[in-house]
Amino acid sequence: MKNGLVQILSQPMDRRTAITVAGCAVAGAATAAASVANAINPFASPESREASRLEWQRYFQENYRLMSEEEKTEALLRLERLHQLKHGGRISVSGAEPIEKVLFGYAFNVSKCRGYLECVSACIRENNQDRASGMAYIRIHEHRNGEFDFSKASDTFDHPVPAEGHFYLGTQCFHCQNPPCVDVCPVKATWMEPDGIVVVDYDWCIGCRYCMAACPYDARRFNWQAPEVPEADLNPNQHYLGNRMRQKGVVEKCTFCIQRSRDGRNPACVEACPTGARIFGNLLDPQSEIRWVLANKKVFRLKEDLGTDPKFWYFMD
Amino acid sequence: MTALRSFLRYGIGEATRGGPAYHLWMALLTLLMCVGLFAYCVQLDQGLAVTGMRDQVSWGFYISNFAFLVGIAAAAVILVMPAYVLEEMDFKRAVLIGEAVAVAAVLMAIAFVVVDVGGPARLWHVLPGLGRMNFPRSMLAWDILVLNGYLVLNLGIPFYLLFTRFRGHTPDRRRYVPFVFLSILWAVSLHLVTAFLFAGLPARPYWHSALLGPRFLATAFTAGPALIILILVAIRRHTEMPVADRTIEKLAMIVTVAAQVCCVMSISEIFTETYRSTHHSHSARYLFFGLDGHNRLVPWIWSSLALQFAAAGVLSVHRWRQRLPVLLAACSALVVAIEIEKGMGTIIPGFVPEPWGKVVEYAPTWVEFAVGLGIFAMGAFVFTVLAKVAIPVELGKVRYTGPV
Incomplete structure (x- = not known):
């Protein structure tokens, strides 16, 4: 199981769906532009690039109640890793x-x-x-x-x-x-x-x-x-x-x-x-x-x- | 396709052409939109803490204006009925203006909701298919569907009419009249759904009333046509579009009856809330008389009621209503009165006092005013463009002459 948008993108779609998806992707991209720019910026530190990538995945994740087991695990690990990257400390996020x-x-x-x-x-x-x-x-x-x-x-x-x-x-x-x-x-x-x-x-x-x-x-x-x-x-x-x-x-x-x-x-x-x-x-x-x-x-x-x-x-x- | 391209090219050309006054007007609106955008950036950066809203009064200026504008949008189609159903020719021209007002008002209403949410970036969660819309349980989900459907209808119908005329054909009644009927039904349900958004909350006794829906409709059918009268008179003065006196008179009649109904409803509400006042009347007491020394809304609501009753009274006299300056003054008074009543007078007191009885007062901040100003400028901008493009086509001044 893949999450939210990835799931939709990997399906064959008609023109109308494609336009809808593209529209949403544009809106999402605009807001996450900073994190993407950082994720591909070769001069940014590896930590900040990883954090940007994780934020990007987090932005497109599914409603928690509808996530599969793997998606839930991913989401929990992502939060722990993000905290470590941003604040240095370790947290444990249970599901x-x-x-x-x-x-x-x-x-x-x-x-x-x-x-x-x-x-x-x-x-x-x-x-x-x-x-x-x-x-x-x-x-x-x-x-x-x-x-x-x-x-x-x-x-x-x-x-x-x-x-x-x-x-x-x-x-x-x-x-x-x-x-x-x-x-x-x-x-x-x-x-x-x-x-x-x-x-x-x-x-x-x-x-x-x-x-x-x-x-x-x-x-x-x-x-x-x-x-x-x-x-x-x-x-x-x-x-x-x-x-x-x-x-x-x-x-x-x-x-x-x-x-x-x-x-x-x-x-x-x-x-x-x-x-x-x-x-x-x-x-x-x-x-x-x-x-x-x-x-x-x-x-x-x-x-x-x-x-x-x-x-x-x-x-x- | 060539005709469509030519129509679009005409539209863009017409919207960007004009005299100095037109350019000055559009420049002013653009400036105001920029001011609003700046304020919105401040809000995005620092969070909704820059507004006057807090946990106790969690909706304010934005949602108030949303409710008001949904009403304006719904009422704009009041013109549609006589025009297409009764085939009143003089009304038909006014309809295009009404639909342009509806489009602008719906866009403003949507904008006011968007600026109100804490996570606009996550708004894709409401999209059907992509997100997880809580339909049919949540009235907000209903409202999202109804608002967008209404926008499509009000863009679609005038587009069909204008485009057909642009190509030199006569619009086919069988093609558009079903949609006209649909849009009339839609307009009423649009505003009812918006009222149900509030009336469906037993947690807020001030809103939890069967009167709220009808009252929303009555105020909308007062403020909407009143605003359209003001716009039609301005259009008659500044463009070549003729607007028959009969159209204005009929609209004035609608405004008068709706304003009278509003007065009856206000009296009914004040009586019920005050004759044997209970805990559930605290919000109304706060609104009309103040509670525990808190009385920020009191002057506003009484000014609103005074304007509403005075205007309804003046309009009820036929001879006065027929005098244009009197009519214009009364219509302006009603628009202002209902904006106050629906905004400050309906949404805010629903939250005061909070569920455990504490009074926390609300006042909008400069950010909310600036963002609101920007949104109103956006609405005026959209309306100006739509009207400017539509009027020459409607008057038959521009025709498509190329290959079909």
Whole structure:
């Protein structure tokens, strides 16, 4: 199997297809002109020529979900090599597939959360979020006792916590079982994996931001500028659909730390929470802690009226 | 083939010939396009961070103008119906102008989407066959198909008519009337699909309303013909093309009725959102009255409503509508009012407050204004060329005389 354009170019075609393909090739060529010029430039260093060649291949690669096994492997190796060529450091990009009979779910104990925001910073570090713009997937809302109105809660509080007379509640991507963001994407760049995680292919996303308009939970973030993470702070253990570095102009979001959860570990926010307010696990495993919570606690979900069926529950002790 | 080549040669010649005023106009538009291109390069280089958009208000000036221009494009074919179906000769000339407006408006609408995306280089992902279009689930996929189809129809029909006339033949009704009907249906669905793009999002209660589609059509059928009246009067003044008073009068009638419908819809919306205000009315309250001290859009929407109601009122009086200066003033007022209402008044408040109730206000930056200006200049450029080439052929001034 060859990827995207190569596949099309190697087929016999009629005149009309040829014109379409040629048109696209021109558009692609224009944008990738710099990388091609560099790839064939005899005076450029071998490293920068190799990087340009890899960028060129990456530009024409197929939507990740539709790649063959070899194409996936190629894409993963390409990302690792590109990082080494550009930044010198080594990263490992996993393509770990979903595990059978696993459907991930999350529960948040409102009684235990005290607003320490450890989850927020752990998430930023784990997922290589842009430091310059202060991007964060998790928002902790500080509610006054006796009120449950998000518009009156504060998610920018800056004082010792827990504040007297307040309670705390976190929101992030709820990995809806019926996700509106997936429906609206014009290019199928975002989808729900069989284990229930809603992911984005950062190399396929065109950056139209329709998914952001469709999300009722403010779960999605856009790279308004090229994201920056200092090499020393970079988490090198990455997943293609998770915390690998994004590019300028694409959408990203919480992936339940896919690089950890598919490895049998808890997401970074769960691990970082000092009060144990966060519970994560396999909804299909009757012995899991999350199933115990769902069976024994009075749970609720947010904006249930929208029919999104979030896999993210809240409960109180 | 020779005739086609001769037609194209005539077209290019005609578009590049003209008096000093014509060249000055085209030079000005080119300059503005260059300004827009420069601003777009800044945006490509630094990312969409140079715009006023952020995660909370993730669409702004660009998508607002996209919605407005799709409306203009859809409404341009309102002229088509009486002309080809009812065989109104005086209308037929205006139709070519309407279709040129449609072509320019569709091109501008597409341009506004292209400048809005974060990865324009990856836009090949939407192409059918080559990319992976999410059809039929995504309304944006629908919109891409409908917009491009509409562009082809509105280039094809006038091309057939003009080319036939250029060769000295009479256009064959059986060949083009089916496409005319198709384009009328297409125009309505084009704008409905664009409204559904927004109305299909329960996450944004301000858009998630059955009124949005009809309202998009009503505003389009107000602003579109109003703009065409302004253009026809300008053409009558500056070219030899005669435009009958009857054409202007009929268009004015369409504008009047559509503007009245718009007023009814505005009242209906304001009532529903304010009589028993719920959380879902926060966007409307932000738009009309301001929310928690944030009131950037308030002066805009009330100016828009004032212009809309005043113009609709003036046009409703037959004697006033028939006076050209009054008509022109009312039409200009309506175009401005609807550009504000559809842009700032429809798209932006959908995002304010954000899903968890925080108010983050949006204002376009110089980059967005400059890129927008460039796109509008591009539209005017395209329209000028199309009209300049079409008018002499339509008037029968140029004929193909060579071998068939």
